[in-house]
Amino acid sequence: MSSWAVVLFRRDLRLSVRVGGSALVGVLFFLAVVTVIPFGVGPDLNLLSRIGPAILWIGALLATLLGLDRLFQADREDGTLDLMLMAGRSLELLVLIKCLAHWVATGLPLVIAAPLLGIFLNLDPVATGAVTLTLLVGTPALTLIGAIGAALTVSLRRGGLLLAVLVIPLAIPVLIFGVSAADAAIHDPVPFLTPFLILCSLSLIAAVIGPLAAAAALRFAGD
Amino acid sequence: MSSWAVVLFRRDLRLSVRVGGSALVGVLFFLAVVTVIPFGVGPDLNLLSRIGPAILWIGALLATLLGLDRLFQADREDGTLDLMLMAGRSLELLVLIKCLAHWVATGLPLVIAAPLLGIFLNLDPVATGAVTLTLLVGTPALTLIGAIGAALTVSLRRGGLLLAVLVIPLAIPVLIFGVSAADAAIHDPVPFLTPFLILCSLSLIAAVIGPLAAAAALRFAGD
Amino acid sequence: MVLPWLIGLCVIAFAAGLYMSFFVAPEDYQQGDTVRIMYIHVPAAWLSMMCYSVMALSSLGTLVWKHPLADVSAKSAAPIGAAFTFMALVTGSLWGKPMWGTYWVWDARLTSVLVLLIMYLGLMTLWRTMEDPIKAGKAAAVLTLVGALNLPIIKFSVDWWNTLHQPASVMRMDGPTIHPDILWPLLVMAIAFTLLFFVLHLMAMRNEILRRRVRALRLRAASAAQPGTAAATAQPAE
Amino acid sequence: MFQDLSFDLPSGTALVVTGANGIGKSSLLRTLAGLVALAGGTLWLEQGEADRSPAEHAHYFGHQNAVKAALSVLENLTFWQGFTSPVSASVFGATAMSPEAALDLLGIGHTTDLPAGFLSAGQTRRLALARLLVTPRPIWLMDEPTSALDKASEGQLLDLMNGHLTAGGMIITATHTDLALARTKILHLRTADPVSLHEEDLPA
Amino acid sequence: MFQDLSFDLPSGTALVVTGANGIGKSSLLRTLAGLVALAGGTLWLEQGEADRSPAEHAHYFGHQNAVKAALSVLENLTFWQGFTSPVSASVFGATAMSPEAALDLLGIGHTTDLPAGFLSAGQTRRLALARLLVTPRPIWLMDEPTSALDKASEGQLLDLMNGHLTAGGMIITATHTDLALARTKILHLRTADPVSLHEEDLPA
Amino acid sequence: MDLGPHAGFIWASYGLCLFTVIGLIAWVRIDKAQQEKALKDLAARGISRARPAGEGKPSS
């Protein structure tokens, strides 16, 4: 990886964890959503463990997408984005790096928190492991797809909700295969590998399409 | 109601429905969340109709809270809030009016959309009616409680997620009684009225505490 | 200085408490040795609530009496409170597995403790996100007080919610007849935990004061070399 | 923040606050507007309405315009007219203007029904100024009122301010440029002790 | 947006763009920086690196500082040093400065380890300026470079700019004030058709 | 010491509590060291609490 990419990655990571950064809020939101669902659905542990993987996935989906609104906005507001656009660096790579840093700062904590939350949802160890694994593979795809929304809404003041609305339809395939891979691991007969591999390939596709589309959107937002 | 309150109410309502307003995005997010959950949980209609009220309530909760971040922020950014603070109007009443206008513009559409979404979730008419009724009574409480979070985060650029995290614990009682009233209406034996009346009283409590706390937070953010 | 004394007392209390809970307290005829978890679980649970009370009081201090140390106290108490809440949750879960067969049930008491944890974490985040400690302190004070109102409401509502859906299936230990052999270790441990809280709270408050001083000095450092900007004396003139 | 600051202002007079960047001019105006709590000292208003705070006798015209882009020009102005209440003071004789008249007077009468977002920076500033005319209040607190205005509009603004003074109003304004106002006092803020500055303004 | 605009600039010279508010000075600079697409016309750079666009030969120093409050002053600067790549041009002889040296030169060396959020507006502006020194590039595009700077720092800025010109660089700057630069050309923008001006600046 | 069939749970609870307490203590100590270092760095640059008389606000 070229050195400017490393520099950018480290800067973005630093910004996420410093005061005012976003790293902690995402996990807390995840925790809050996962806690709140049983209040709605009811405390029936069988039911909860049945829909547990779905709850974790939906929580992660929302936490990821809603936390993405500042991905480019912060840089735009203080003029950083302008300088990045004219620096002659590959904008696609730049988006990819920013997504990576964002994922490490906010997506990875979600993955790490998932096993803990699995306990609240009465998931057995296998199910917990499966969900965590699918989240590990799937949340990068969510971040990358969300980046498109973040780039589209970069100049809008009410980013969060709108971004989520724009991007949720695109993220549904990730959700479907994520949950079905996790479910497959729980209910033995169904093969785990098929949906899991599809999930992996979705992540790879997102790693291509996300940066391409986001970079295009940023360029248009520029002029 | 005094005339300035009417003026304020009409202005806020206008702003919500005009271009760039928030009225539509909230409903769309509600729609997106409610449609995404079946993708996670799976297409089992019995299961869906069982947790239907919960899904609708959780969707409404998230849509309401996440849409509140601009309630005071927009006014703060262009200096309106300063003028409002020094106008000598009761700040508590002002918050109440703003919440009311916000609820009419974004909460009411959620209530109206609920019966439609009930169809997707295989809810029978009674259940749909019950959920809609509880949402009608309960979403104002969510808006009023959320206003506290909006006031607390008025000076922060990344308001949305943080607001939700701060406010969700406060909103849990509303969710509990909202869902249990709806469930009670579906499963005959349990009385509907008790949780419903508690829900109503929670809304009334929120109508007192929300404006008080939000006004205090706004005053402190001022200096 | 009161701190070294507190530390000493705290260590002694822990030594005594731990000795008593492992070697003096008998095992329960029903629960066997797992009852020993109680000697940390219950004090941690108590402290988790006491800590919030301290924060609520401090918040009153910030908003009503405007005492300059009040928000320092509230801010430093939050992580400690979160840690005690975490301990209560963890020990409770670890006790629940052998007793109830599961780490977690959505029982009223458990759930309200979980919500308490979320409130602690939310407050900590609020403090972290706002740059200006004075403003953050005021905002957090408002939230703490509203949360203080909310906690009993949650407690009651959750009680109701739970029994409505799932009567009787969640069993609580019907308090073992509080035998002195059990009561004493419990009390000693509770005292030890309380002392620990005070020690940590004092130290954290001291750190917070230092942090604000660093901030003030840094602001001064930034402006030091730049002439022309200034605090003001004013001079009316025609 | 301020040491040894005191002034009094008879009606019909303007107080022009000057001083270096960051010295605290804006902060002074915000304090007078009641937006920043008074750390110590008193604020006294004679001949106003006894039951209302000094801030309620004042209009604050700061850097921000408090104009909503999505509302039309007239909607913006009528909102402020309906929201703020006029204050009477024995020595102050200005009367309320209708929103249309105020807009005409300020030369943006032709934009009445346009969304305010279509206005240029200078026009937006004038719309914000119209607010002071539709609700009469004896005190105008104006923070760099001429910013974003070109020379022509600046002259117009001065006419308005002089009119307000003639009607018995008071103006307190912070500015970097010279204003040709009728009766002015000047308050020049100076640094007391350059080194200790930032200790005091901690709360950033 | 522009009609009949053409100019050429030899190395070692500054082009000062003047004109009324809203006439398009900032837009011109942004176009040169490649931030706004060229609607028509060409941009030609001699003696640069052939495989890189003109924009990559330029530093843009606009109204915004691109400074992150949460990072330290040094972190901010080293990021830009690592992120932007230097460009060589045959006639341009400036060498890269180390971040510390640049900060010292600009008089904010004592703030190196402070969070940039602690800096005053003027200091932040100088931090933004330091960016131009750590990565040498032949063209400086500067939009109202003296804004938020007091007289002393303005002089310092002029020295820097003159140094850049002496080293064979070019400067294109939009300004309302007079700049005492060594070798300057002036480009005065005027409205082609006074009536249609405000048509142009609708979106405020 | 024999803690019966559930010894693991008991040790885990005590262990995790110990761990949390150690974490708290470490947090307090590290934080203190950091702030003191920052103060020392500032003092080394000639910025310390000593200030002209007549001023000051209580910060401790």
Ligand code: HEM
């Ligand atoms: C994660 C799970 C648990 C949590 C969050 C939790 C929470 C609490 C709290 C907050 C208290 C203090 C209540 C008060 O004094 O008013 C408490 C006390 C207590 N808990 Fe737990 N608990 C949990 C699991 C358990 C388990 C599994 C047992 C035993 C089977 C247990 C036994 C006790 C006992 C004996 C007391 C003292 C009762 C009293 O003072 O009246 N807890 N717990």
Ligand SMILES: Nc1ncnc2c1ncn2[C@@H]1O[C@H](COP(=O)(O)OP(=O)(O)OP(=O)(O)O)[C@@H](O)[C@H]1O
């Ligand atoms: N919101 C704020 N955040 C941080 N510092 C502030 C804030 N408001 C005021 N200050 C500080 O208070 C001091 C006075 O600022 P103020 O805006 O009153 O200056 P001013 O005299 O109006 O300057 P200018 O001529 O630039 O308008 C400055 O040093 C500034 O740093």
Ligand SMILES: Nc1ncnc2c1ncn2[C@@H]1O[C@H](COP(=O)(O)OP(=O)(O)OP(=O)(O)O)[C@@H](O)[C@H]1O
């Ligand atoms: N982002 C934008 N959105 C809408 N209009 C714009 C935008 N940028 C420029 N304009 C319009 O283009 C015109 C030129 O603006 P520009 O900022 O270039 O003026 P300027 O000459 O730099 O003025 P000033 O002296 O005030 O800096 C203006 O009429 C402005 O309204």
Ligand SMILES: [Mg+2]
């Ligand atoms: Mg000012």
Ligand SMILES: [Mg+2]
């Ligand atoms: Mg310009």
